[in-house]
Amino acid sequence: MSEINVSPAFTQIADFHASRLMAEILGAVAVVISTADGFEVAARARDAAQSSRLAAMASSIAAIGAVIGDETLSGACRGIFIEADKGQIVMVEIRHPDHILILTVVADEQALLGAVTYSARQTALVLAKA
Amino acid sequence: MAEYKLLITGPMGAGKTTAIAAISDVPPIVTDVQNNDTSVAKDRTTVGMDFGELALENGDTLRIYGTPGQERFDFMWEILAKGAIGLIVLTDNSTPDPVADLQLYLESFSTLIARTACVIGVGRSESHPAPSIDELSIAAQAKGVVCPIVPVDARERDQVLLLVDLLLTQLESR
Numbered sequence: 001m002s003e004i005n006v007s008p009a010f011t012q013i014a015d016f017h018a019s020r021l022m023a024e025i026l027g028a029v030a031v032v033i034s035t036a037d038g039f040e041v042a043a044r045a046r047d048a049a050q051s052s053r054l055a056a057m058a059s060s061i062a063a064i065g066a067v068i069g070d071e072t073l074s075g076a077c078r079g080i081f082i083e084a085d086k087g088q089i090v091m092v093e094i095r096h097p098d099h100i101l102i103l104t105v106v107a108d109e110q111a112l113l114g115a116v117t118y119s120a121r122q123t124a125l126v127l128a129k130a
Numbered sequence: 131m132a133e134y135k136l137l138i139t140g141p142m143g144a145g146k147t148t149a150i151a152a153i154s155d156v157p158p159i160v161t162d163v164q165n166n167d168t169s170v171a172k173d174r175t176t177v178g179m180d181f182g183e184l185a186l187e188n189g190d191t192l193r194i195y196g197t198p199g200q201e202r203f204d205f206m207w208e209i210l211a212k213g214a215i216g217l218i219v220l221t222d223n224s225t226p227d228p229v230a231d232l233q234l235y236l237e238s239f240s241t242l243i244a245r246t247a248c249v250i251g252v253g254r255s256e257s258h259p260a261p262s263i264d265e266l267s268i269a270a271q272a273k274g275v276v277c278p279i280v281p282v283d284a285r286e287r288d289q290v291l292l293l294v295d296l297l298l299t300q301l302e303s304r
Binding site for chain 1: 159160161162163164165166167168169175176177178179198200202203205206
């Protein structure tokens, strides 16, 4: 088992916000806060087995998004939004001074993309200063 | 002029990104981020993919993709293996268990290897002579893979090109 380079204090705060988002977002299926290299820091999910997988996938997708932003001269990638048949997935970057992290929210069809995005972005801003 | 896709895989730190940079004719696309795994002394690690291009003498082009090394990114392995004409496995003899590493990748990419071809490049074998090429060959055979296994310094263009040549030669002889 790998040990990750994130402080216990930050992990505790991230855990609180993962729990809060899971409760607040209508239709939330999973909330995962992970490092840029795909390690889960905090998570809440209807299917707990899904969270470490989501952490790794968020890492890959965010990295590819960053390259696309760079190659197209669009600037740094702040977020990635996936609209699927049965829900939506929002990934936003948490620009903490010590770590770049990713907040991923998976929600079912009850959720509104705009509402999920707003909640995720607000939480990312809070965590960036934690 | 045709374009072919070639895949490079292997454990974290084996030199996949370096190997692609060594032979690519274009600036490689790299998706590396800060490494947070304290068990590995490495500042950055690939989490999406690497990409480079290599023009062959006959006018064809090789599109070379590198996978992330860690097993938690195995979903990217599947995505990147699609359509590949062959696989280069880079191993690192300085890891705690190079044989287990090799077998993990041979097993994970067994479908691709079965329908295409494979070459194994062994990194850091000068500083870490064990396991020997023979031992790695036996480990590969145990996974049903018989293919060229050669020492490689991923920083050296000629040595990486040799791996590509060995792979293409196998494909031509099929």
